[in-house]
Amino acid sequence: MKNFYVLAEALEYVEEHLCEKMTAEEIAASCYVSLSSLQKLFRYAFHIGLAEYITRRRMSHAAQMLVSSDRSVLEIALLYQYNSHEVFCRAFQKTWKCTPSMFRRQWKFTGLFPKLDFEYEKDGRSLSMKRKYDITELYDYLKQKADTYVVCFDMVHMLEINEKYGTEAGDKAIVECLRRIDEAALDDMLTYRIGGDEFVLVTGYSELEQAQKIARKILESNGQTIEQEGILVPVSMRAGYALMKGTNVKYAELYSQLNEAIEASKL
Numbered sequence: 293m294k295n296f297y298v299l300a301e302a303l304e305y306v307e308e309h310l311c312e313k314m315t316a317e318e319i320a321a322s323c324y325v326s327l328s329s330l331q332k333l334f335r336y337a338f339h340i341g342l343a344e345y346i347t348r349r350r351m352s353h354a355a356q357m358l359v360s361s362d363r364s365v366l367e368i369a370l371l372y373q374y375n376s377h378e379v380f381c382r383a384f385q386k387t388w389k390c391t392p393s394m395f396r397r398q399w400k401f402t403g404l405f406p407k408l409d410f411e412y413e414k415d416g417r418s419l420s421m422k423r424k425y426d427i428t429e430l431y432d433y434l435k436q437k438a439d440t441y442v443v444c445f446d447m448v449h450m451l452e453i454n455e456k457y458g459t460e461a462g463d464k465a466i467v468e469c470l471r472r473i474d475e476a477a478l479d480d481m482l483t484y485r486i487g488g489d490e491f492v493l494v495t496g497y498s499e500l501e502q503a504q505k506i507a508r509k510i511l512e513s514n515g516q517t518i519e520q521e522g523i524l525v526p527v528s529m530r531a532g533y534a535l536m537k538g539t540n541v542k543y544a545e546l547y548s549q550l551n552e553a554i555e556a557s558k559l
Contacts, residue, residue, distance in 0.1 A: 295333055295337075296410075298323045298325055298330065298333060299333065299337055299410065301323045302323050302330060302334065302342070303408060303409075305318075305319050305322050305323070306319065306345065306346055306349060307349070307407060310350055310372065311371055311372060311373070312373070313373055314346070316331065316342050316343060319342065330342065337410065337423065338423055339423070345408070347383055348387060348404070348405035349405055349407065350372045350373070350383075351383060351384055351387040351405065352403055352405045352406070353372065354368050354371075354380075354384065354392075355384075355388065355395060355402035355404065356402040357371070358392055358395055358396045358402075359396060359399060359400060359402060365380070365381070365392045365393065366380075368380070368392070380392070387405075388404065389463075389464055389467045399471075399474055400474055400479070401470055401473070401474040401477075401483045403429075403484060403485055404466075405485075406425040406426055406427075406484070406485055407425070408423065408424075408425060408426070409423075409424050409425060409427075410423050410424060411424060424486075424487070424547065425485060425486055427486055427546060427547065428543075429484070430484045430486070430492065430494075431541065431546055433494065434494065434536045434538070434541050435538065435541055436538070437494065437496065437536060438537070438539070439535065439536070439537060439538065440494060440495060440496050440497065440498060440535070440538075441495050441497050441498070441499075441500060441502070441503035441534070441535055441536070442494050442495065442503075442534050442536055442553075443492070443493040443495060443503055443506065443507045443510075443532075443533060444490065444491075444531065444532045444533070444534060444550050444553040444554045444557065445469065445473065445491040445493070445507075445510070445529045445531050445554075446489060446490050446530045446531075446532070446558070447465065447466070447469050447489035447527070447528070447529050448514075448528040448530060450465070450466075450488065450489040453465050453525060453527075457520050457523065458520070460520065461518070461520040464518045464520060464525075465518055465525065465527045466488075466489065469489070469491065469527060469529055470483065470485070470491060472510050472513045472529075473510055476506060476509045476510045480496055481493055481494060481495055481496060481506075482494045486547070486550060490550075490551075490554055492550060493506070493507075500533060503533055504533070507531040507533075510529070510531070511528075511530075514528035514529065515527075530554075530557040530558060532552075532554050532555070532557030533553055534549050534550060534553040536549075
């Protein structure tokens with residue numbers, strides 16, 4: 293159980309210090325473990341390095357600030373502990389596959405890398421951990437909505453893309469999926485990433501046909517490609533639907549409802 297507490301503490305420390313200077317050594321000290329132990333545990337649990345996770349969380353917050361404020365790119369860069377415009381832009385473009393200025397003009401969605409979370413799975417006498425994303429914001433938003441359809445998208449062949457073309461191609465494919473959703477979504481619709489290759493669009497529609505119409509518009513782009521080192525890689529998604537009942541939505545059951553819609557789309 294100690295490992296679970298260490299990871300929870302590390303995740304919270306990162307969230308609380310995104311706008312401050314922090315080192316992996318400081319995070320490890322706050323968790324009362326050695327640096328090497330924390331780094332090994334973090335990568336084992338979440339399949340990502342601690343430093344890379346911090347960068348991705350900062351880039352998600354920076355993206356939110358780009359679309360919701362008039363702050364300059366340099367101001368945002370300094371806020372998230374980048375000492376120059378150029379260094380920040382390189383990190384942002386690596387994450388979002390476009391420049392901060394282009395992002396500000398073209399995107400609404402910003403939650404590319406939500407806070408990581410996990411749940412315990414008990415198997416006999418042992419405990420294992422299942423990685424997931426924190427969907428608290430999605431849950432709070434759905435609680436305010438009565439009888440709204442959400443469209444649950446699942447990217448096709450994500451593992452195959454990673455294995456055949458590399459994880460950089462997989463990251464590009466994720467951004468491309470979200471770009472398609474973001475481009476088609478109306479201003480009052482919200483998009484959330486709920487898994488590695490799973491996304492949810494809250495439509496606000498109470499009629500299934502309306503939700504299906506916007507999903508079809510997004511899926512018209514299936515088969516269009518991204519480029520990875522001169523190779524064209526096709527990207528496609530599936531879509532399923534779930535009707536959320538507003539105040540009847542329970543946090544513990546939300547993942548299950550969304551995953552049921554995604555599984556139904558695979559059939």
